Amino acid sequence: MRDIGGEQVEAAVAGCAALLRSAADRSWEGPKAGRLEWSCRTTAFHIAEDLIAYAGQLAGRAQDAYVPFGLTLDEGTGNAEIIQVVETAGALFAAALRTTPREVRAFHPYPFRSANRTGFAAMGVAEAVLHTHDIAEGLGLPYQPAPETCQFVLTVIFPHVRPGPDPWRTLLWATGRGELPGRAPVTEWRWSNNLVLPAERLTLQGVTPAAAAELRAGGDGGFEWIGDGPFPGTRDAAGMLLKAYEAGVHRPEWGMFVLVRRADGRAIGGMGFHGAPDQEGRAEVGYDLVADARGHGYASEALTALSDWALARDDVRTLVAAIEPGNLASRAVAVRAGYVRAALDQARPAGEPPHRDDVLQLYVRTR
Structure with a gap:
């Protein structure tokens, strides 16, 4: 996956500056910015504030x-100088993105109290394009960012939003700024950075739709992999995530995670859920490792961490791992993570026909 965060920030800021320059000789103090209570001047300055704050989070x-x-x-700062401040803040933010190592995460309150450089880039781009839209509305000017800019934001920090045919209109709808046919108006919204779960030697890093698309297409998903890269099962799981995202039923914390070693920041496998818990609180897990990472206990460590996190929630009662009878290594992983062989009726959802025992053996872990 190409590191496009800096490029996307630069494109968003350039579009913002161009819009502001087209109205630099007008008053920004009187008109409100779109549906905001702020003036267009306050909103322009807010864009700069956000960009420099995000740069500070990463750099610090x-x-x-x-x-x-x-x-x-400074006192007496005019419109032209505010544009310069926006551009300067954008340049500093892009520089921070390019010099921040891939594994660094910094504080952001929603929803999981941290974001990586790609998440911060998407948040900065969102602030720039959305508030430029607000200013454009307030001043009665046309504005539309590039589709790929909007797609970047949606697939990184709006994984819960079903994509639409027009990324810009979808982003406006998702942030309460527009309408989409067949979808109810949005009155409250939040973006969502990926969840990262800690384990002793690993971190389990939630996969965004942007990363899943790269993995499914044969890329690295933005991770540095050991050996020959992701196991085929990881790419298949990325495809399942994309289908859920495209259907609008993807819940990010119940998707896919990439296992990354703390020692060197390299990815060694994939793990995650086949979907959100059902009404009975049951969720199914799956996992695989790159061949070069096997035999070191990584999978058991990761599955233990993932299972502990899930079973601590109120909406989960049972986790299920379906394992082929001959896959002794996978069975050992599950057992070491606290799973036990289950009767078929214990693990399958009500009304579902039982699995053939010679095809899949079910292991469960409960509260």
């Missing part, structure tokens, strides 16, 4: 809160 490696600093304007 903030872990528990926002870095306690702010941006101020």
